[in-house]
Amino acid sequence: MKDLNFDIIVVGSGVGGTTFTDYLTRKNPNLKVAILESGSYQTKEDFNQREIDMTALYYNRGAVLSKNLQIGVAAGNTLGGSSAVYTGVSFRPPNSVLNNWQKEFGLEFLTEKFVNRSLDEIEREISVHELPKSWDNDNNIFFQKGAKKLGIPVKRLKINTKDCLQQGFCNLGCTTGAKQGALEVQIPKILKKGVQIFCNTNVISIEENKVNVVVTDNPRNTNPNNLESGTYQLTAKKIVLAAGVLNTPAILLRSAKKLGLKNKNIGRYLTLHPAFNINGIHHKTIKNYRGFPKTVYSDHFSDTDNFYLETSFYFPGVTAKNIPGYGKMHQEIMKNYDKMMSILILVHDKAEFNNKITIDKKGNTVIDYSLSNNSKKALVKALQVATKIFFEAGCEQIMVPASDKLPLTPEDKKNIENLILEKYLNLYKTPLSSAHPQGGARMGKSAANSVCDNYGKVYGTKSIYVSDASLFPTSVKVNPYETIMLLSKWIAENIMK
Numbered sequence: 381m382k383d384l385n386f387d388i389i390v391v392g393s394g395v396g397g398t399t400f401t402d403y404l405t406r407k408n409p410n411l412k413v414a415i416l417e418s419g420s421y422q423t424k425e426d427f428n429q430r431e432i433d434m435t436a437l438y439y440n441r442g443a444v445l446s447k448n449l450q451i452g453v454a455a456g457n458t459l460g461g462s463s464a465v466y467t468g469v470s471f472r473p474p475n476s477v478l479n480n481w482q483k484e485f486g487l488e489f490l491t492e493k494f495v496n497r498s499l500d501e502i503e504r505e506i507s508v509h510e511l512p513k514s515w516d517n518d519n520n521i522f523f524q525k526g527a528k529k530l531g532i533p534v535k536r537l538k539i540n541t542k543d544c545l546q547q548g549f550c551n552l553g554c555t556t557g558a559k560q561g562a563l564e565v566q567i568p569k570i571l572k573k574g575v576q577i578f579c580n581t582n583v584i585s586i587e588e589n590k591v592n593v594v595v596t597d598n599p600r601n602t603n604p605n606n607l608e609s610g611t612y613q614l615t616a617k618k619i620v621l622a623a624g625v626l627n628t629p630a631i632l633l634r635s636a637k638k639l640g641l642k643n644k645n646i647g648r649y650l651t652l653h654p655a656f657n658i659n660g661i662h663h664k665t666i667k668n669y670r671g672f673p674k675t676v677y678s679d680h681f682s683d684t685d686n687f688y689l690e691t692s693f694y695f696p697g698v699t700a701k702n703i704p705g706y707g708k709m710h711q712e713i714m715k716n717y718d719k720m721m722s723i724l725i726l727v728h729d730k731a732e733f734n735n736k737i738t739i740d741k742k743g744n745t746v747i748d749y750s751l752s753n754n755s756k757k758a759l760v761k762a763l764q765v766a767t768k769i770f771f772e773a774g775c776e777q778i779m780v781p782a783s784d785k786l787p788l789t790p791e792d793k794k795n796i797e798n799l800i801l802e803k804y805l806n807l808y809k810t811p812l813s814s815a816h817p818q819g820g821a822r823m824g825k826s827a828a829n830s831v832c833d834n835y836g837k838v839y840g841t842k843s844i845y846v847s848d849a850s851l852f853p854t855s856v857k858v859n860p861y862e863t864i865m866l867l868s869k870w871i872a873e874n875i876m877k
């Protein structure tokens with residue numbers, strides 16, 4: 381029987397958990413640290429770029445639907461968490477968001493000096509850089525062409541990759557390890573430092589200094605476990621929850637009774653950065669599945685209309701899900717997969733008390749989220765703008781989820797504002813998606829509106845901390861990876877003080 385007593389136990393091997401562990405062990409190399417991960421042990425050698433096989437890297441094979449069935453949230457359930465399947469788009473948190481977190485939530489540590497120094501280091505270590513223009517595939521080129529004709533400024537994205545072969549399959553796991561996620565950067569480093577990682581190890585509940593887990597057999601074609609299947613109680617001086625937004629709040633809720641937690645904010649203020657991926661059929665072959673999926677974006681409407689546009693690419697199954705309609709008509713549209721242009725719309729949703737992660741009677745995560753009127757407005761405006769870009773870029777048919785007509789064709793060009801309207805937005809027919817859930821264990825100076833203090837410690841506990849995207853007090857409004865690393869670094873550097 382292994383010794384299951386540790387100085388620190390980290391729950392979850394995503395970027396939050398592994399960045400925390402990496403910084404913790406830099407300063408405290410002698411600590412005995414374990415990471416518990418409910419997903420299986422798979423690395424680049426195990427990925428095969430096949431959509432059906434690789435959906436096993438995700439919760440629920442790709443998306444966990446909200447209770448009202450209006451939005452599907454994608455998150456990784458594998459070693460490395462979502463960083464195994466993310467795209468690598470790297471944004472610094474906007475100053476306006478950081479100022480708000482400082483002023484409204486008392487996150488005083490987010491000084492310009494701390495943020496800039498930390499992110500300079502983080503970006504160096506995960507190889508963040510702009511991709512050269514020569515890497516733009518047709519989808520990225522046509523997006524720029526359409527936006528330029530409309531006078532919409534476009535910026536280049538920063539990506540964290542090394543020796544990328546532009547295979548385009550980032551969201552199915554990178555087979556060459558070019559994407560510098562936790563599997564390539566943090567995990568190899570912390571393993572060398574003696575950190576133990578236990579996969580297929582599901583944390584059911586926690587108590588002060590105790591973690592209750594169930595270990596299950598490793599699935600076929602994955603690497604073997606280092607613990608026999610069964611139930612265990614592990615102990616640690618400190619426990620750090622980094623199980624992601626879908627699960628960190630759920631673990632706290634399942635454990636609330638034993639921990640004596642009564643904080644009504646647990647699970648609350650969930651934001652999802654709701655997204656529509658929309659597609660247009662171009663008159664020429666695009667082959668968006670070749671090249672890096674996204675190199676450019678526009679934040680032109682961010683302050684006025686609350687949305688970003690990014691270029692994107694999705695696999696046939698996901699694309700079919702994103703295209704409204706059914707049956708023969710849908711099948712005919714999908715035959716044009718080779719000509720499809722794609723744009724991703726990301727809406728900045730507000731952190732609202734009623735949007736939350738809860739648990740059902742069995743203790744499983746429930747996403748209780750409704751799109752606000754403001755978000756609906758942003759979505760409709762974004763769909764109108766994206767449709768105009770598609771037309772200007774040379775698309776002949778556009779499949780819009782909030783349109784009176786399907787597909788829209790060039791004769792509709794002058795009538796976009798009347799054809800794409802909120803009244804046609806039927807989220808039961810074409811659900812939104814989310815890959816950037818945030819909040820649920822928000823950080824702040826007071827337990828009155830937060831779950832964790834400025835050091836990530838859960839209010840009302842002695843030994844429980846959080847280090848993942850659940851800490852965000854509000855939506856960060858951009859792709860969240862770098863911000864998660866920033867907060868995790870802060871928590872790691874202070875937890876032993």
Ligand SMILES: Cc1cc2nc3c(=O)[nH]c(=O)nc-3n(C[C@H](O)[C@H](O)[C@H](O)COP(=O)(O)OP(=O)(O)OC[C@H]3O[C@@H](n4cnc5c(N)ncnc54)[C@H](O)[C@@H]3O)c2cc1C
Pocket residue numbers: 391392393394395396397416417418419454455456457458459460461462463465466467468469470471551581582583584622623624625627628631815816817847848849850858859860861862864
């Ligand atoms: C398809 C996709 C593309 C994305 N692209 C980008 C991008 O380009 N740029 C960007 O900034 N962001 C992107 N994101 C978002 C980004 O990847 C996530 O925000 C980030 O990785 C979340 O990190 P985390 O550590 O908070 O949580 P997670 O990565 O979700 O890690 C949580 C881990 O905890 C494990 N776990 C959960 N519950 C338990 C339990 N009970 N017991 C044990 N283990 C548990 C999970 O299996 C998981 O491994 C993308 C996400 C997806 C899904």
